Amino acid sequence: MPPARAYAWGMRILLLATLAACATSQPPPPAPVAAAPAKPERFDFKVRQDFFDGMRGDAAALDRAQKVCEETLAKNPNHPEALVWHGAALTARSRDAFAKGDREKGIELYQKGIGEMDHAVELAPTSVGVRIPRGAIYLAMAHFVPESEQTKLVKEGLSDYEATLAAQASYFKTLTLHSREQLLYGLTDGYAMLGDTDKARATYERMQKEAAGSELLPRAAERAAGHQVAGNTPCEQCHSR
Secondary structure: OOHHHHHHHHHHHHHHHHHHHHHHOOOOOOOOOOOOOOOOOOHHHHHHHHHHHHHOOOHHHHHHHHHHHHHHHHHOOOOHHHHHHHHHHHHHHHHHHHHOOOHHHHHHHHHHHHHHHHHHHHHOOOOHHHHHHHHHHHHHHHHHOOHHHHHHHHHHHHHHHHHHHHHOOOOHHHOOHHHHHHHHHHHHHHHHHHOOHHHHHHHHHHHHHHOOOOOOHHHHHHHHOOOOOOOOOHHHHHHOO
């Protein structure tokens, strides 16, 4: 993989994971009738910013994110969210190995990262905090892998987004427009990658109703029609820095 291509792969993972992470929003909790004990901090909040900074080139930040995952996994080897984020970090490092021309190391890290993310989903198949990161990364990487691997990644990434949509069904309409548009656009785009125009169109039509006013609707229309789109999404532009 040429260095420029590897860099583009890594940046696309960063941007799409950032966008899709927004879809993990939960509905606003009802007003408490009495003081409730504080909930533990979401695991992704512990690692997400360092992971993103690491993808922008801050090696120390990626090291910190990976260390948090490894410390958690040392206590609980089957911690689903630590596994999925650690796997994501390994795939990020595989990009760096490919960019340096170390194909053998790149493949090793890629396969290990994929294995960890898949195991995380096996452990917590209904967890939005696990399905969204894996789905975002798989759909992102699918653009940069051989066709035989691409279909596998797209199908599994779509299964993650579909599971998330099902888990959020009861409160989906209460999520922010940003959360709704990202999930529905991701599904439209994924179905289009598989050539499933019926599902792509159906999801786009749902997006028109449930994410009305979204800046992503013109892009979704193009993808639903089977057309390629160029340039960053409006959201990618605002998340870049």
